[in-house]
Amino acid sequence: MLKETMTSFDVAAATHEINQQAEGAFIAKIYQIGTQTLLFRLRKPSHPRMQLLCEARKRIHFTSYVHETPKRPSAFCMSLRKYLDNGVIKTVRQHEFERIVIIDIATRQGDFQLVFELFGGGNVILVDPETKILQAMTYKRMRDRNILRAEPFQHPPARGKNPLNLTFEEFLEIQELAETEIVRALTKIVSISGTYAEEVLLRVNINKKTLCNALTKTELEEIFNQLKSTLEQVHSDNIDAYIVSGENGEWIDVTPLPLKKYEVYPQTKFETFNKALDEYYAKITDAELVQESSGEVVSEVARYKRILERQQKALQNLKEPIEKNKSIGDLIYLHFGELQALLQKILEQKRTGITWEQIASNMLAQKSANSYPEIYFEKLEPKNQVVHVSLDGQLFSLQFNETIQANADTYYSRSKKAEKKLKGAEKTLQETLDKIKKAEKEVKHVKDAQQPLAKRRKKEWYEKFRWFYSSDGFLVIGGRDATTNEIIVKKQMDPDDIIFHAEIVGAPFVLIKTQGKTVPEQTIKQAAQQAASYSRAWKELFTAVNVYWIHPDQVSKTPPSGQSLKKGSFMIRGNKNFVRGVALRVAIGVKVDDDQVSVIGGPVDAIASQTKAYVEVVQGTTKSSELAKKIRHIVSQKVSEELKRTVTAIPLEDFQRFIPLGRGKLKRD
Secondary structure (H helix, E strand, C coil): CCCCCCCHHHHHHHHHHHHHHHCCCEEEEEEECCCCEEEEEEECCCCCCEEEEEECCCEEEECCEECCCCCCCCHHHHHHHHHHCCCEEEEEEECCCCCEEEEEEEECCEEEEEEEECCCCCEEEEECCCCEEEEECCCEECCCCEECCCCECCCCCCCCECCCCCCHHHHHHHHHCCCCEHHHHHHHHECCCHHHHHHHHHHCCCCCCCEHHHCCHHHHHHHHHHHHHHHHHHCCCCCCEEEEECCCCCEEEEECCCCHHHCCCCEEEECCHHHHHHHHHHHHHHHHHHHHHHHHHHHHHHHHHHHHHHHHHHHHHHHHHHHHHHHHHHHHHHCHHHHHHHHHHHHHHHHCCCCHHHHHHHHHHHHHCCCCCCEEEEEEEHHHCEEEEEECCEEEEEECCCCHHHHHHHHHHHHHHHHHHHHHHHHHHHHHHHHHHHHHHHHHHHHHHCCCCEECCCCCHHHHCEEEECCCCCEEEECCCHHHHHHHHHHHCCCCCEEEEECCCCCCCEEEECCCCCCCHHHHHHHHHHHHHCCHHHHCCCCEEEEEEECHHHEECCCCCCCCCCCCCCEECCCCEEEEEEECCEEEEEEEECCEEEEEEECHHHHHCCCCCEEEEEEEEEEHHHHHHHHHHHHHCCCCHHHHHHHHCCCHHHHHCCCHHHEEEECCC
16 A cells, blocks of 8 residues: 655655755745645756645655646745745755754745645645744644744644654663553654654564563664664665565555665665655556546446445345236136135125124134145234135235135236336336446546646757757757847857748747758758748738848847847848748647657648657637647547557647747648
């Protein structure tokens, strides 16, 4: 069974790694992606961007997965952004070896503390520079402290002594727990979990059930030293992190160091503990998402199955009277004469004026005398005009005031009525079976459709621009706006490169990175189409536009005397090389490289040479958000079954980035 929450040892190892990477990082964005989950996007000069994930009550670690962020932030998230956006992380630390993480954040308004409580119900608390509670994910009054706005912040009482600061003399207090097993005593006196209390004892070969008063001072010293040694391991820069699997291959634990209790289990080693935590909890999150999305349908299946059980019992109860009533009717006809004689005997006696009690007594006497060898009188019910008889082991009743034939017909009628009910019940039962089958299919569909968390792909430097690789393998980049136009010309343009521009106001600069190689005509045409398609001509619904290309030495930021140039604009001098009548066409699709799926877009011929999973986009009025959904859906149908879920998990923004000027339509529309 998967471990749900981090231990204090886990927190120690995770925060040690987080602090090493996050110290000095800026908080770029904060998202609340669940009722108790926060995602922090961090940026640090000369370092890849980082994502820190914290789920109150459960975990904290860096994540490389893509997590869907809400369009509207929660009130709590907005408050965190208000105070912490662009704040600098000073330290990430564990409080007193408890399951509490504190991030110290420096801002213009002062130094704040963001406290993550990973125990109990969990909480996230923002503490202001005066150490008062500014915001909390959950407010509550408690016996030992209050989590209320503007009150001084207090940590919860410690579960035990901090093992990092523990002296051997203090540790010897464990002897006072004389009749307590040593494993329980360790968790009481020291702030560690049962798992690591057991681990320490395993490493010194002491039975965990040994009573404290049975341990020698030497043995206690061995336990103390091993505890300190294990603590040093989790604070080391060389952590041996593992995910542990059970006998059936299911994951059961994630640890920051190899544990003796798991040495016979299959284990997967990770470079860092944060990476191990990320993989481990991604699996839990996937399972939770599937359970959450299919839970309602699963409940419906269970409801139908309860109905089915009741219907099956009712069905069984209906089958019995069908056979029973029919067999009684048959018996009555089979013994027609004897039964008629019995009724006549009763009625004749009544006509003589004797009482019903006397008649019953007489009939019982005749039964004893075996007057009716095959038919046995049982009792009379004068009030209901009924006589009860037994015949061939079957007990049934006959009406005095009805003929034997009428009595038989009554039983046949009951049998037919029960049979009619049975058919109705069978029909209803079949309808319930159909509903169960349909609901079970829906559960499977929901589970199959549930998107797994996808790994966050590391972006290349050129992805901040509009880009594509030509069918000849040349990288082509283009500006998205005035700023990126400026960057392309001033910082990315090398002397051997070729630069393109559409002959229209409001067009990006497009650059072929030649790396000193001769550029084929096909790449020239594709770069020209990129320059045309992402120009203002797309919005103006031009079918084609002229594009020219030049060399870097023809581009200048120096305007004619007395004039100025806007940001992103440049002077072009010398002869221009024209590609005339360039059609405006774009293709958008997905490409698979080393199991990484990425969105690509650009000239149709270039994209078609790299993938079959693409669609062609032309000018139109469909908004990019709606168009991106269509593109993602169509492209997902063009990849293998294994990749469908991965493609449909790609954020729509990745497709939108390749739609010119935010509008268009599919060519087939």
